[in-house]
Structures are given as structure tokens and as C-alpha cells.
Amino acid sequence: MWRSLRVHYKLLACNVVCVAFIFIIICMATSGLPQTPSTGPADGGVQLWGWGATFSVCVLILGFLVGMNIEKPIQRGRVFAEKLASGDFEVRWHEKAGGELGDMATALNRALDIVLDQSSQYRDILNSLPNPLATLDKDRNFTFVNTAAEKQFGMLCGDLLGKQCSNWGAVVCNTEHCALECYLRGIKDVVFHQPGMGTLKAMVVPLNDRAGEHVGYIDMVFDITEEYNNRQRIASLHDTIAESASEAQAVAQRQSQVFETVIAQLATTSGIAREQDEASKQTSGEVEDMNATMTHIAERAADATLNAQASEEEAGRGAAMVEQAIEGVGRLTAQIHALAGNMDKLNEHSTNVSHVITLIEDIADQTNLLALNAAIEAARAGEAGRGFAVVADEVRKLAEKTMQATGEVAQAVKSIQSSAQTSSRSTSQAVELSTESKEFISQFGAILNRILDMARKTAAEIHAIASAAETQSSITDSIRERMKSLSSNAQESAANMEESTQQVTELGELSQQLRRIIDSMRDDKRRAERISLESPTEGFLEHKGRKVRLFVVNISTTGICVQYLDPVRAEQDEQVDIVLEQAPWHLHERAMLVWKDDQYCGLQWIQPLSLSTEQIKKNAAASIPLS
Template sequence: MLHFIRKSIGLKTLTLIAGISVVVFTILIGVTTQRQYDGMLGQMDTALTRVSELIKLATDGPMLVGDDDGTKAQFALLAKRYPDTQVYITNFKNNITYSTRTGTVRKDVEDVFSDPSVLALTEKAVKTDVHEGLLLKEGGKSFMLRSTSIPNDDSCHHCHGSSQPILGQLVVVKDVTPMVAGIHRQVLETVAFSVGGLATLICIVFFFLRKTVIKPVQEITEASHRIAHGELETQFTVHSQDELGKLESNLGEMVGKLKEQLGFSRGILQGMTTPFLVTDTEGNVTFTNKGMVDCLCELGDPDQHVGKTVGEFFYNDVSRETLTHKVLANRKAITGVEVEFTDRDGETRYSVLDSSPIYDLDGNLMGAFTVCTDMTEFRRQQRLVEEQNSRITRAAEAAGAIAVQVSSASEELSAQVEQSSSGAEEQRSLTAEGATAMEQMNATVTEVARNASNAAEMAGKAQDVAKNGVSVVEDTVRHINDVARQAESLKTEMGGLADKAEGIGEIINVIEDIADQTNLLALNAAIEAARAGDAGRGFAVVADEVRKLAEKTMSATRQVVDYVGSIQESTRRNMAATEEAVKLVEQSTAMAGESGRTLHSIVQMVVETADQVRAIATAAEEQSAASEQINRSMEQISRISSETADAMNQSAQAVSDLARLAVDLNAIITDMRR
């Protein structure tokens, strides 16, 4: 019962009104009844006092003259006339001397009355002057008893003397049962009317309060209950213009403000893309967003995770203590804490947490607000950048080693090119000398042919001409031998030049491989730097410079390759021409020897001069043609030697550029290492 009363303002109001009304009416009824009772007792006491005085007046006459029979006659008359009244006179010893009940005469009061209050009053009345009354109940009836002391007046001294101040007492007992019953009826009527009035008043007040107070309060309670459970669209209906009406209006405005503020707050929370969560004071999730769910690779909507502990939400461990628990325990914000955890897909993730306590307007702790910044991609990019830096460092070290090799190879190539250039210059000089000799030999052969023709005409002078021919042939043989030696030397030099050109080709191949590898490393470094974004922009610049140097190196190398190819091709042609020249020189040498032998035979065999001269003429013509061929070959060798010398100079310049590029590449790699 008390439980229902505590939960209902109507029952509380009804109980309060009923309680107050019952108490007030009970007090009023009690006071009224008591006043009526006291009034009735007062009236009865007054009436009994008058009766006592009348009885005393009626009995004083015979008693004053000592007329005992007259006194008894008066008491008998009173008993007959007032059967509902008992009259007793006692002496100072409380012994009854006269009574309307003859059976009680000469008895003590205590033998007639058993009520202690009566005995006490009668005992008091014989000692002091008393005029008191009291109400008795005995045998289902009500009696009014009045005790009046009888003082020892002067008129009594002649019989009783003056020793006793109180001679006795007059006790009058009247049956007041009808009067008491009337009082009881009045009291019951008063109570009945009071209860009826009380019930009527309670009903009127209750229905009035129910209509004007309780019902509006209940409506306010129901509406506020729905609002407390999230039904913010609930409206407060204003029923009156009194305080409750103003309360409903104010509550409606308050809900409107609350909806506006909650809408603003919810809009901010739902509009945030940064992962976050809100917890209560126990560390349970009360709100989170899609970003946080996606960050943890959780399934479902954010509302499905409301009520979980932060440990369960993050680590799938209900009892785990988290940063939010520390913030709630210390009531201080904690920021910049990086945590590592494994999401539901089994991947390791990194996040920076910033958590702060939330207080209401009164400063009471409401929970905590935690923002999660996903650093997983940043850490992944950081590792990639570190790996790229490591690869770039290794590439720089390899490129440095390659640059050193390129520089060394360039120096060696420069030395070989310089040596080849010197050989080419020497070859050009020797070729020029060989050309001069071949021109001389050609002139000599022409002269031989002319002389052979003349010899056919001048057969008579064959001996002299033969002698001169021997001398000329000897000179020719000597010059041809010189040409043969020079051609052999040229062949040897051209062979060395070919070998050196082949060496240059091998070095160029090494340089091309180094340039290709450097370009590949530069491209890889540029790709890795592009993947790193802004963090690899510096590496991209360096990689681009390395790539440009590699392209310059490859361009210079291709030029050197072209030049070396030209040198090799020219050298091969020179070798072929030189070998042909050597063969022709050998043939010329043989022919010159044969000419010498023929001239010696001419001296001995003049008879056969004509035939021999014709043979010599024929051989001279062939020799002249061979000399022309040798002369042309020597011109070609001279031209090729000049081209080779120029190519060697260009190769030297290219190798110098390559060495300079290798030095620049090494400097860039040194800067990269820093």
C-alpha cells in the first residue's frame, strides 16, 4: 500500500487531505464532545449542588433541634419522592447516620461504596471543607455523586461541642444514566455529522485537486516520462492559466530548447568523420560513429556497440583497463597516447588517442569523450619511406661504387684512348711517309715501264740500259723493302690499334652497363620517392639528377661507342688494306728481284734482249698498275689514319666528359649519403 502511495501524487494528496481532515475533525469532535461532556457534567453538578442544598435545608430544621425522628422522616420523604436519588449523612468518622436507604444506616462509607475515588472523596470531606462531585459508573448505570462537608457551626455546639471542625458530610448520589445516554447520543450525532461532512469535504477537495492539479500533474509526468525515454516530439498541453499551466508552457519551451540543443549536439556528433566514442562514468560506450567502427573493422551499425565496455570494443576484453578508465579515475584529460592493437581482421593497427572527461553544468562527471586518430597508414608509409631510404642508401652505395669504377674505367680508357691517339698520330705520320715512298715507287715503276719500252726500241743499247736498269732495280728493291717494312710496321700498329679499340669497346660495354644500372637505380629511386609523396620529394630531385647524369653518361657512352665503332671499322679496313699492301709490296719485292735477275741475264744474254725487254715491259706495266693500287691504298690508309686520329681525339674528349660525369655522380651520391 505504501509503495503505491509513494508512486502516486493523487494517493499522496488524498492521503494527506484525508489525514489532515481526520485529524482536524477528530480534534474538533473530541473538543466538542469533551466540551459537551464537561458542560453536561457541570450542569449535572450544578443541579446536584442545588439538590444537596435543598436537602440540607430540609434536614437542617430537625437536626438543629435534635429531632432525630423528624430527620429520619425527612429522609424517608426524600426516598419516596426522589427514588433516583440517594442521600447519606455521615459523622466525622465516616459512619452513615442518616440515609434514604435504611439498610445502610450505621455502616461505614467504605461498606457502602467500593469505588476508590468515592472513598477518597468521602475521606477528604470529613477532614476539610469540601464541595465536590464526581461521575460514577456501576452496574451499567451512571451516577453523579456530590460530597459536601458539614462544618461544626456555633449552632451545633450545643449538641456536638466545638472539638471537631467538621461534624461529617452530606453525600448525594443521583442516577444520571438517561442524561449520560443523551450526551452519548449527541456525541454520536456530532461524530456522524462530522464524518459525513468530512467525507463530503474530502471528496470535493479531492475531485477539485484531481481536476485542477493531479490530472495536469499526471499528464506532465507521463509527457516528461516519454521525453525522458527519448520521445522528444511529445507536446505539453496547456489546460489553464494558473501555475500548472505556466509550468506546462515552461516545460514545453524547455523541451523545445532541449530538442534544439540535443539536435545541435547530435548533429555535431553525427557529422564528425573523425573516429570517436563517448562513455558513461562506468566506461561503457554510450555513443560512437561509423568512423570508429570502420577503424576497428567492427561489423554492424554504431548503435549495436552501445553498452559495451571500451576494453571489449577495442580489444574484445571486457575486463581490460583502458585510457578511458584512467581519465575517469583521474578526472584529467590525457592526450597524444599512441596505442597498438589488433582489429577484428587480425591486422595490427596504430592509433593516437585523445581522451577528456565530460562534466555537466553543475560540474558532475558524466563520462568521457575519446577521439581516435588512425595512424596505421602513416606508420605504413613511414615504414615504406624508411625502406625506400634504405634501398636508396644501398643504391647510393652501389652507385658510388659504380661511380668509382666508372671513374677508374674512364681514367684507364682515357689513358688507352690517349695511347691510341698517339698511335693514330704515329700511324698517320708513317702512312704519310709510306704514301711518299709509294709515290716515289710509282714514279720509279713508271720510269721502268718507260725504260722497258725504250729498251725494246733501243735493243742496241741493252747493255748500258740493263746496267742502269740493274741500278734502278736495286734502288727499287731497296725502296720496296723499305715500303714492306713500313707496311709490316703499319700492320703491327693497326693490329695494336684494333686490340686497343676492342679494349675500348669492352670498357664502353662496362660503362654502358654501369650507366644502365645507374639509370635503373635512379628510376627505382624516383618511383619509390613518388610513392612516398611529400616525404620523398627530396629523394625524387636527387634521383632525377642521378637519372640525368646517367642519361648524359649513356649519351656520351653511345658517342664513344660510335667513335670506337668507327675506329674499329676504320682499323679493320686499314688492316685489310695494309695486308693487301703488304701482299703487293711482297709481290713488288719479288718482281723487283726478278727484274734484277732479268737485268743481270740481259747483260749475259743480250741475244734474248728483245724478248726479255718485252717481258720486262709487261712486268713493268703490271708493276705500274700495282704501284698505282698501292698508292691509292696508301692514300686511303692516310685518310683512315687521319679519321682515326680525329676519332681518337673525340673519344678522348668523350672519355674526359665521362670522367667528369662520374665525378659529378660520385659527388651527388656523397650528398645523398649525407
């Protein structure tokens, strides 16, 4: 109201200023008009001021009316914006005036309808979710609650909007186990037992606006009662299997004792069969020894036959080789004779070469003397004989080189003559030796022919011996087979003694006991009762010097299920320490890891707890949360 009046006063002041300005202009314009005789100066001024006042009043009224027509639509738009900002999205700007303000009001109403339609679609999508969901602002006040949350917690969305999230009334609200508190500590979700609702899992994720700015949180709740119960049944079944395995182990030990007794009895009762078997084995052994001897004889005879045949073949090849050697020695002798003739010719040729070399040496000596005489004559001639002295010197040098080369050739020829003479003597000796070798080889060939005849006779005799030995070995093989059959029958008789009626009956009873244990594993009554903790109980798991914080989900005399807050590096079947310092537990027990997933793990106590199931229930009811 007062704001509206302030706007009116501003418009009125503007109008007054405008009227005053116009009135002054009129007065200045009319002050210079001429005066008529019929009107004096006073009458003219009064008339002018009257017209000016009338005009000013009209202008003021017109300005006020125009201001009212503009201010009222703006006032209605301001009210519309204020209601919209307060959360009243059903408000509309009903503008009767036309023009641009009317178009703007229509466009805003249409945009608001579109936004409300999309918001309604999103709200219907969230309400169609089967799990409870709520959104919170940064101060943890409810900004939205879907239909599933209203049904599960018995509160309407309108009753919760703007209130703290603790009004949900969950057992973890206002505690350090609140889902939002756990999220701020880096824990993804929290599992808790809500009375009358079962086992729930709460999860919090951040809520951001379109610019990516953090504006609140989304709190989702999932009913995992069935999953939790299945895990409990699995854990209980594992406890049952562990207990049944212990009982089955005891039965197996008893069965082992029975088997040992049966073996001892069979060892006693099969003595006679063993004696018979030993006797048959001795007989069979003797026969086998005889057979082995005959086999050895046959093998040796066969080997001798083979050796005789080989000797015969080798003797034949030796005789052939002797004949070839005789022929080779004859050819060698002929070649040696030819070589001796060639060596003689070589000796003659080397002698002729020596004569030629002697002649060359004489010529070289004479050339050297001529060169010396030429040098002396050139020296006498003086300057005119200098060129001839050079030629004489070169001739002398050539003669010296010729003498030197001739000396080397003479030395080589002497060496060849010496070698040729030595080779000639060796060749003569080789001719004599080859002649003697030919005679020795002829004699050796005659001896080999006689050996060949004797080897043929020996091979025939050994072949006859081998045939007889093979016949005897065949007979002993038949005897040995019959003895083996007798021994096999004796062993089979001893094996049949394994059936003992009394021990078999006891084994049958043990099998029945095992069957009863297996049947009892299917019975829920044998499973250790898992006690769920209504109040969160905190502790830690210690593995290889590293401590991991945990919350106890349930516990029994044989095992425990926990939710761990830090990664657990222990693997399946590894042993860890479970420590619960919270009153009234004060536990420090050794346990084996049975299963593990992303957040939970099940463990089996190495030794059953000394607490009874009733005592565990009392401790669960009396658990005091840690400060």
C-alpha cells in the first residue's frame, strides 16, 4: 500500500514540475502583449493567471490518470513475481491491459506452463520409482519426497518440505551412521535395520544445478531385506557345513580304524594262501631258472651261429681281398720298376744340366773380365770414355748377377741329383719288398681258404645245437605258463578273503551315519542362529598389521558378518583378527575369511565363541554406541 502511494507521489511531483514549467513559459510569452483601452493592467494579469491555473489542473489530472494506467499492470506483475519466487507455481499474471505488457504477461504464463509440465513429468518419474527417494538442500532440509518414501515412512511430502532430514525417523538419524554423514566421510552406503521395515540400505549422492554448482543431496533408500536374509541363510549354511564336516571327519577317522582292523584280519586269514602262493612261486621260479638257462644256451648258440656265419662271410671277403692285394702288389711292382727307370733318366738329365751350368759360369767369368778390361780402357780414355765406362759397369753387374743366378741353379741341380739318387736307391729297395710281400700274401690266402672251410663246418654244427635248445625252451615255456596260472589262482583265493561280515556291517553303519549328517545339513534347525544388531556396533579387522574399521551386521557362535569401511586386502581362507572393544562385547577373536564383496564380508570363527546364543542376544540388545 505504502509502496503504491510512493509511486503515486513520484508521478504527481513530476506532473507538478511539468505544469509549473509550462505555466512560466506562458507567463513569459504573454507579458509582452499590448494593453487595450477596455482592459487595464490588473484585469489582464488576473485573466492570464486564471487560464494558467485551469490549464495546470487539467495537466495534473491527465498525468495522474496516465500514471495510474501504467502503474497498475506493473504492480500486478510485481505481485506475480513475488508469489512465483515464494514457490507458488500455480499463480498467473492476468493482465487486462493490451499492448506490450499484455503480451509479456501472456508469454510468461505460457513459459510457466511449459516449465510446470516438465516438472510434473519429472515428478511423476520420481514418484514411479519403487524405492524411497528424497532431495535435500545444502542445509539438509527436504525439498522433495517421492511417493514410495511417503508410503514407507508414513509422512506426506508437504509435511516434510523445509524440515530437517532427521524427521524421517530412521534409527541411524542423528548418529554418525547417518547416510549423509557417512557420505561426507567417503562411505558409499549404509545398511541398517529399521523396526517394522526390515533391512534397508541408504545411499547419498550429490545434487548439482545446471552450472555444476553443488546445491544439495539426493538420498535413496533400498529394501535389501531379502538379500540380507539370503546372506544370513548362506552364512548359517556355511556354519552347518563346518560343523557337519567336523562330524564327518570323526566318522572318517573311525572308518579308517575299521579298515586297519580289516587289513590286519585279512593278513592273518590269508597266511595259508600266501604259503601256497610262495610254493607255487618257488616252483615257477625253478622252472623259470631252467628256462632261462636253456634260453641262454639257445641265445649263445644262435650267437655262435651268427658269429660262424659272419666268420665265413668275413673269411670269404678276406680271401677276395687277398687276391685283390696280390693283383695290387703286382701292379705296384710294375709301377715301381717304371719309376726306377724314370729316376735313372732324371739323373742323366740333371748331369747334362750341370754341364750346361758349368759352361754358363765360364761365359760369365769371361764377360766379367771383358767388363773389367773395358773399364780400365775407359779410365785411360778419360772424359771421352766416360759413357763407355758406364756401359762396362752395367755389363759387369749383369755378369755378376748371372754368376749369382747360375750358382743358385747349380745348387738346386745338385739337390735334385742327390734326391734322385736317394729315390733311386729307395725304389730299388721297394721293388725287393713288393716281391717279398707278394709271396707272403699268396701264403696268407692259402691259410684263409683253410679257415673258411672249418668255419662252414662249425656253423652247421652250431645250427643243430640251436634247434635242439629252441625245442627245449618251448617245452619249459609251457610249464611256466601252467605254474603262473596256478599262482594266479592262489592270489585270487587270497583276495577273496577280504570280505569280513562283521567289519562290513560296521562300515554300513558308518555310511548310515554319514547319510544322517548330510540330511541334517539340509535341516535349518542345525544352523547357528544369526543375531542382527539393532544398534550399530563398530570395531576393526586386523590383517598383517593393518587395521580396517567395520560395522557388525550380524553375529553368531560360529561366525560374523561385517560391513568394512576401508578396503580389506585379505583373501578367501586367510585368517584375520576381529576386535570389538564396544561394551558389552570386548571381543578379540581369530576368524577365517569365507566370502567378500565390495562392502561386506563373512567370517568364520576359528574357535566357536564361548558365548551362548542367548548371551549374544543380550549383548546385541545392550550394545552401547561408541562416543
